Amino acid sequence: MRHLLEIDDLTAEEIDRILSIATSVEAPRVLAGKGAALIFEKPSARTRNSMEMAVVQLGGHPVYIQGHEVGFDTRETVEDVTKTMACFHSVVAARVFAHSVVERMAALDLVPIVNMLSDDAHPLQALADLLTMRREFGELTGRTVAYVGDANNVARSLALGAGLSGMNFRIASPGGYGFSERDADRIVTAGVSIEVVDRPEEAVAGADVVYADTWTSMGQEAEAERRRRAFEGFQIDERLMGFASAGAIFLHCLPAHRNEEVTDAVLDGPQSRIWVQAANRMHAARGAMAWLLQEKD
Numbered sequence: 001m002r003h004l005l006e007i008d009d010l011t012a013e014e015i016d017r018i019l020s021i022a023t024s025v026e027a028p029r030v031l032a033g034k035g036a037a038l039i040f041e042k043p044s045a046r047t048r049n050s051m052e053m054a055v056v057q058l059g060g061h062p063v064y065i066q067g068h069e070v071g072f073d074t075r076e077t078v079e080d081v082t083k084t085m086a087c088f089h090s091v092v093a094a095r096v097f098a099h100s101v102v103e104r105m106a107a108l109d110l111v112p113i114v115n116m117l118s119d120d121a122h123p124l125q126a127l128a129d130l131l132t133m134r135r136e137f138g139e140l141t142g143r144t145v146a147y148v149g150d151a152n153n154v155a156r157s158l159a160l161g162a163g164l165s166g167m168n169f170r171i172a173s174p175g176g177y178g179f180s181e182r183d184a185d186r187i188v189t190a191g192v193s194i195e196v197v198d199r200p201e202e203a204v205a206g207a208d209v210v211y212a213d214t215w216t217s218m219g220q221e222a223e224a225e226r227r228r229r230a231f232e233g234f235q236i237d238e239r240l241m242g243f244a245s246a247g248a249i250f251l252h253c254l255p256a257h258r259n260e261e262v263t264d265a266v267l268d269g270p271q272s273r274i275w276v277q278a279a280n281r282m283h284a285a286r287g288a289m290a291w292l293l294q295e296k297d
């Protein structure tokens with residue numbers, strides 16, 4: 001049985017296969033008559049809706065569950081919640097704070113587990129990002145993605161996904177907001193090498209893709225003011241986009257904090273592909289679930 005907790009759970013060939021399923025005209029009805037439990041400990045617009053619709057397109061029935069309803073380790077243990085869900089569902093997906101929660105779910109090996117974002121990783125986002133870049137550029141090998149901002153869950157999955165797909169990944173973060181040693185080790189272990197630079201201009205220079213995410217992730221709200229100060233000078237604006245290659249595109253996983261990490265002019269400008277990227281969340285989710293269910297046995 002296979003699970004998707006982080007994008008490096010997949011080989012480069014498997015990522016490629018998922019993206020092919022994501023773009024195939026006919027969705028395989030692998031969930032016909034079956035259920036998918038979607039458990040959210042944090043809010044969501046894109047992930048919830050893209051996953052629900054992807055489940056429907058695969059012939060299944062999604063059940064949306066708020067974290068407090070199942071109460072991981074409060075109402076009952078993570079293991080007991082997972083065993084319960086496996087009585088009814090063929091896939092269980094969760095958006096959690098601690099990554100260890102999805103690891104504990106997967107360790108039971110009862111049904112495929114999908115990480116819909118944890119504090120460490122956002123693999124479904126990275127798959128949609130790769131799909132967006134592939135549709136824009138075709139072959140990704142040798143292309144460069146520049147991530148400017150917090151080395152967070154989205155950045156880690158993107159670094160891994162881009163590296164596994166043969167892309168160069170550059171990141172510029174303020175001091176203290178770069179990848180942790182643990183994340184850096186994970187990236188190296190996956191066989192991916194990244195370029196860490198100090199200044200946003202260095203990251204963006206000649207890049208094909210410029211990527212931003214929030215400076216304050218879900219769960220870090222108490223640090224918002226401190227982070228806003230720390231990230232001064234890391235905003236993506238038209239001046240910074242000017243350092244990228246002529247055909248460069250701008251991506252953001254969303255939700256965006258307009259005129260914080262990125263200006264309106266870039267978000268809504270001609271290089272922005274944020275809405276194609278958001279739409280690709282559904283196709284990537286469909287590809288990932290179809291692949292997991294086909295590979296299940």
Ligand code: CP
Nearest residue numbers: 044045046047253254
């Ligand atoms: N990008 C993303 O995961 O968006 P949501 O938090 O709205 O699901």
Ligand code: NVA
Nearest residue numbers: 152154217218254255
């Ligand atoms: N890094 C952000 C991504 C939101 C989709 C967060 O974890 O809140």
